Amino acid sequence: MDKSKLVVPGQQIAVSEEGEASTGAMESDGAVYATVAGNVIVDPQTYAISVKSSRSLVPLREGDIVNGLVHDIYDTVALIEFEPIKTNSERKSYTNRFAYLRISEVDKGYVENFRDVLRIGDVIVARVREIKPLGIYLSIMDSSLGVVKARCSACRRELKNTGRIMECPNCRNRETRKMAITASRM
Numbered sequence: 001m002d003k004s005k006l007v008v009p010g011q012q013i014a015v016s017e018e019g020e021a022s023t024g025a026m027e028s029d030g031a032v033y034a035t036v037a038g039n040v041i042v043d044p045q046t047y048a049i050s051v052k053s054s055r056s057l058v059p060l061r062e063g064d065i066v067n068g069l070v071h072d073i074y075d076t077v078a079l080i081e082f083e084p085i086k087t088n089s090e091r092k093s094y095t096n097r098f099a100y101l102r103i104s105e106v107d108k109g110y111v112e113n114f115r116d117v118l119r120i121g122d123v124i125v126a127r128v129r130e131i132k133p134l135g136i137y138l139s140i141m142d143s144s145l146g147v148v149k150a151r152c153s154a155c156r157r158e159l160k161n162t163g164r165i166m167e168c169p170n171c172r173n174r175e176t177r178k179m180a181i182t183a184s185r186m
Contacts, residue, residue: 005039005040006037006038006039007034007037007038007039007040007051008034008037009033009034009035009036009037010033010034011033011034012031012032012033013025013032013033013034013040013049013051014031014032014040014049015030015031015032016030016031016032017030018032018042018047018049019032019042019043019047019048019049020032020046020047020048020049021033021048021049021050022043022048022049022050023050023051023052024036024038024050024051024052024053025049025050025051032049034051035051036051036053037051037053038051038052038053039051039052060084060128060131060136061128061131062128062129062130062131063127063128064084064085064127064128065084065085065125065126065127065128065145066082066083066084066085066099066125066126066127066128066138067082067083067085067123067124067125068080068081068082068083068099068101068123068124068125068126068138069081069082069121069122069123069124070118070119070120070121070122070123070124071098071120072120073114073115073118073119073120074114075103075114076102076103076104076114077100077101077102077103078100078101078103078114078118079098079099079100080098080099080100080101080124080126080138081097081098082097082098082099082126082136082138083097085125096135096136098135098136099126099128099135099136099137099138100135100136100137100138101118101124101126101137101138101139101140102137105129105137105138105139105140105141106118106140106141106178107140107141107178108141116176117146117147117176117177117178118147118177118178119150119151119153119175119177121150121151122147122149122150122151122177123147123148123149123150124140124145124146124147124148124180125140125144125145125146125148125180126138126139126140126145127139127140127142127145140178140180143180143181144180144181145180146177146178146179146180146181147177147178147179147180148179148180150166150175150177152168152170152171152173152175153173153175154168154171154173155168155170155171155173157169157170157171159175159177161179166179
């Protein structure tokens, strides 16, 4: 077993007689295989064989910022496909790529209808509000969170941001959205 070289997932790194698979490794049919890319580490006391990844995964946490695509809208909840925003070369680990946005987490005031603030196909920036066994819940209540890209519901062209009311440069259709206010627009 060569402990100094870089290994990739699926690569055999030892035989089971040399040690027991630990973090980043698995044992199958008398051999130890890497499950992540990284360097092999062997504990001299317990003979545990592990692979330390140079790029470790960090679990998704409440408060993390994510990019999302609105997939479906119901009366009180929207289904969002999301991807965590990478910071400091961290990769976020998460088991589900879909999250929920409750209508109560959209704006500080009362929102009667989701279609007044979001539409299917909008790209949003949101904050992870809660992580529960039944799902991940998002919030766009802060002024820096909300829709960052929207398309016209009539002709599907990208809407031009003119504040809360957005206008289609093609067909002049006007629609409302809860837009994210970025530093460049302040």
